[in-house]
Amino acid sequence: MTYCLGILVQDGLVMIADTRTNAGVDNFSQYRKLRRFGTDGERLIAIASAGSLSTTQAALHRLRQGLLNPETGEIETLDSVPDIFSAALACGRAIRGARDTMDGLQQSAVNFDATLLIGGSIGGEKTRLFLVYPEGNIIECGQDTPYMQIGELKFGKPMLDRALTFETGLRDALKIGLLSFDATLRSNLAVYLPLDVLIARTGETRPSLVHRIREDDPYFTDLSRRWSEALSRAADDIPAPPYGDFD
Numbered sequence: 001m002t003y004c005l006g007i008l009v010q011d012g013l014v015m016i017a018d019t020r021t022n023a024g025v026d027n028f029s030q031y032r033k034l035r036r037f038g039t040d041g042e043r044l045i046a047i048a049s050a051g052s053l054s055t056t057q058a059a060l061h062r063l064r065q066g067l068l069n070p071e072t073g074e075i076e077t078l079d080s081v082p083d084i085f086s087a088a089l090a091c092g093r094a095i096r097g098a099r100d101t102m103d104g105l106q107q108s109a110v111n112f113d114a115t116l117l118i119g120g121s122i123g124g125e126k127t128r129l130f131l132v133y134p135e136g137n138i139i140e141c142g143q144d145t146p147y148m149q150i151g152e153l154k155f156g157k158p159m160l161d162r163a164l165t166f167e168t169g170l171r172d173a174l175k176i177g178l179l180s181f182d183a184t185l186r187s188n189l190a191v192y193l194p195l196d197v198l199i200a201r202t203g204e205t206r207p208s209l210v211h212r213i214r215e216d217d218p219y220f221t222d223l224s225r226r227w228s229e230a231l232s233r234a235a236d237d238i239p240a241p242p243y244g245d246f247d
Contacts, residue, residue: 001190002033002151004048005160005177006117008129008141011170012201012208013119016177017048018185020192034196035060036207037078044120044205045078045087046198050151051114051134058098059091059114067093081122088118088130088138096136115150120200127202147177155187156180170199170208175223178213182224193220 001022007014017034031053037045049056066075067090081087095114102112119129119141129141131148141148143166149157159180164173174197184191199209213220 001188002050003153003156003181003184003188003191004033004050004117004150005147005156005180006048006119006129006131006141006149007147007160007164007173007177008119008127009146009164009166009168009170009173010202011173012199012204013046013127013129014170014173014177015046015048015117015119015198016174016181017196018181018191019194019196020190021053022190028190028192030194032196034198036198036210037063038120038122038205042205043079043122044200044207045084045122046117046119046200046207047091048117048150049114050116052110052112055095055098055102055112055114055134056116058101059094059116062094062097063090067097069093083122083125084118084120084128085130087120087122088128088132088140091116091118091130091132092136092138095132095134099134117148117150121203121205124203124205127200127204152184152188152191155184159183170201174199178220178223179227182220182227193217195220 004017015034019030020028021031022028034048063078066077069076076090078087081090099112113134115134116132121127130138132138146166147160163176193215195213197211198207200207
């Protein structure tokens with residue numbers, strides 16, 4: 001399983017992804033799920049992936065080699081698309097095409113669905129964040145809910161809903177995102193460290209931070225401990241329910 005998170009606040013973009021893959025309860029390995037494209041300083045495209053690894057790899061290969069844009073009749077790659085919206089559309093075509101080539105394998109019990117988060121900026125445009133579904137359609141992140149998740153999302157969602165707003169600063173957005181991951185790691189063994197992190201200020205085409213949080217990371221260890229203690233104190237501070245007489 002996988003957990004990937006994209007946060008888009010007024011100051012910029014935060015993307016976080018775990019690295020665990022599994023093919024059964026006793027077969028775990030690591031695989032980078034957050035990738036950065038466009039290192040020329042003119043474009044920043046960050047893509048996080050969840051779901052079928054074979055579909056993801058096939059889609060990324062198509063994006064590197066070039067895909068036909070049916071509207072323009074031109075071959076597009078992530079190095080040639082004019083804006084981040086066009087990059088998201090190209091990702092949709094790549095995912096859909098990769099799935100179509102595997103139709104013959106769908107008779108098996110294997111699920112070939114894959115989803116993507118794609119965020120960034122090209123040519124200094126406003127930074128945007130999109131979710132690409134297995135069918136190839138896309139939706140954009142908005143201010144009312146300034147985050148998107150793919151993979152194992154249910155455990156980390158409450159933290160985001162309670163604490164994150166569009167006005168949250170980038171450093172606090174990263175902290176809230178890591179708390180979301182801490183909740184997920186505690187509840188699902190199929191999501192685990194290392195975590196890959198990318199931060200980019202809005203409109204910028206070079207990342208402000210590219211970082212990997214490993215198992216022995218002192219900040220993440222401290223964050224997890226402090227959050228557990230804070231939750232325990234909060235639970236103790238809340239009055240006991242007044243229902244019935246069972247003490």
